[in-house]
Amino acid sequence: MNENNDAAPPNLADVRARIDAIDRDIQALIAERAGWAREVGRAKGPLKAAVDYYRPEREAQVLRMVIDRNRGPLSNEEVVRLFREIMSACLAQQEPLKIGFLGPEGTFSQQAVLKHFGHSIKGLPLATIDEVFQEVAAGSADFGVVPIENSSEGTVNSSLDLFVTSPLKICGEIELRIHQHLLARGGRLEDIERVYSHPQSLGQCKAWLRANLPNAERIPVSSNAEAARRARSADDAAAIAGETAAHIYGLKVLARQIEDRPDNTTRFFVIGREVFPPSGHDKTSLLMSVKDRPGALYDLLTPFADQGLSMTKIESRPARTGKWEYVFFVEVEGHAEDARMSAAIEAARARAAELKVLGSYPVALL
Numbered sequence: 001m002n003e004n005n006d007a008a009p010p011n012l013a014d015v016r017a018r019i020d021a022i023d024r025d026i027q028a029l030i031a032e033r034a035g036w037a038r039e040v041g042r043a044k045g046p047l048k049a050a051v052d053y054y055r056p057e058r059e060a061q062v063l064r065m066v067i068d069r070n071r072g073p074l075s076n077e078e079v080v081r082l083f084r085e086i087m088s089a090c091l092a093q094q095e096p097l098k099i100g101f102l103g104p105e106g107t108f109s110q111q112a113v114l115k116h117f118g119h120s121i122k123g124l125p126l127a128t129i130d131e132v133f134q135e136v137a138a139g140s141a142d143f144g145v146v147p148i149e150n151s152s153e154g155t156v157n158s159s160l161d162l163f164v165t166s167p168l169k170i171c172g173e174i175e176l177r178i179h180q181h182l183l184a185r186g187g188r189l190e191d192i193e194r195v196y197s198h199p200q201s202l203g204q205c206k207a208w209l210r211a212n213l214p215n216a217e218r219i220p221v222s223s224n225a226e227a228a229r230r231a232r233s234a235d236d237a238a239a240i241a242g243e244t245a246a247h248i249y250g251l252k253v254l255a256r257q258i259e260d261r262p263d264n265t266t267r268f269f270v271i272g273r274e275v276f277p278p279s280g281h282d283k284t285s286l287l288m289s290v291k292d293r294p295g296a297l298y299d300l301l302t303p304f305a306d307q308g309l310s311m312t313k314i315e316s317r318p319a320r321t322g323k324w325e326y327v328f329f330v331e332v333e334g335h336a337e338d339a340r341m342s343a344a345i346e347a348a349r350a351r352a353a354e355l356k357v358l359g360s361y362p363v364a365l366l
């Protein structure tokens with residue numbers, strides 16, 4: 001591209017003619033790519049449903065190559081988003097994937113679904129995280145997306161606890177930058193007496209609420225979209241939610257980006273019924289429990305250190321089998337099929353009361 005700001009400005013019609021020619025090439029190449037994606041489908045053999053064609057490890061590899069090749073001017077986020085949409089459309093040629101998430105429409109979970117799977121899917125908004133697990137287990141959804149932790153509010157325990165009894169596997173992680181806005185039907189900040197939101201979002205905006213709406217009642221509800229739905233019915237009510245909820249529920253943004261931390265990020269897991277092969281840069285999530293004795297947890301974790309694997313997260317949750325018994329959620333860099341990881345898992349299994357591999361999945365891209 002010629003970008004010489006001192007030269008005379010180009011002729012608009014000429015520039016548009018160039019863009020038209022490039023669009024023709026891009027479109028022809030996308031069509032050709034879609035044709036090859038069908039060939040990949042045929043190469044995979046006579047499979048039954050869209051879910052059988054989906055390959056998260058291959059998608060992660062394709063997107064890493066896109067990032068490696070990117071020399072600008074578009075950001076990595078933008079080029080990854082475009083290529084995700086191309087893959088999403090290529091895969092949907094068979095039939096769109098059905099993805100369950102915590103609804104209603106307009107939640108951050110829905111944004112995470114679109115970020116990860118693109119728009120050529122069928123989204124299934126569900127009432128609870130528990131239902132997301134159930135619908136995936138029953139096969140009515142191909143995959144589910146559930147929130148796991150927020151950078152300021154910590155772990156979403158209700159999601160983590162469901163893994164204790166669920167047979168489902170983690171097959172992906174998604175990181176989503178969260179911008180919270182104060183949304184209302186109209187009016188002014190001074191008129192707001194009630195603020196609805198999901199407890200996590202109320203927590204993420206604590207300092208802002210204290211400074212700007214110290215007297216407003218804070219009312220926790222099941223999702224941010226539900227908060228927006230409620231704010232729609234009264235002038236003195238507001239919701240804390242994302243931009244999508246403002247569009248869907250026809251609300252105005254009274255205050256923008258009110259999250260206390262500018263790097264506010266939520267991490268989601270993609271849950272499914274099967275495990276996928278290594279992508280080359282993966283993480284493994286494990287659930288382990290130990291009999292209570294001195295050094296038990298230390299013994300459980302040393303095999304990973306011995307194999308030189310780094311642990312990226314550990315979280316303890318009550319086991320619900322007895323008072324003061326715990327299960328540990330542990331995340332380690334690597335894939336369960338890697339030699340060092342499988343050796344570490346076997347050594348830990350021998351020391352654990354229980355050990356379950358929840359899944360190995362590509363590390364979130366951007």
Ligand SMILES: O=C(O)C(=O)C[C@]1(C(=O)O)C=C[C@@H](O)C=C1
Binds near residue numbers: 037041056058088090
């Ligand atoms: O490579 C594959 O296995 C494909 O099915 C092709 C493709 C793609 O468009 O690149 C589409 C869907 C899969 O999830 C992964 C990649």
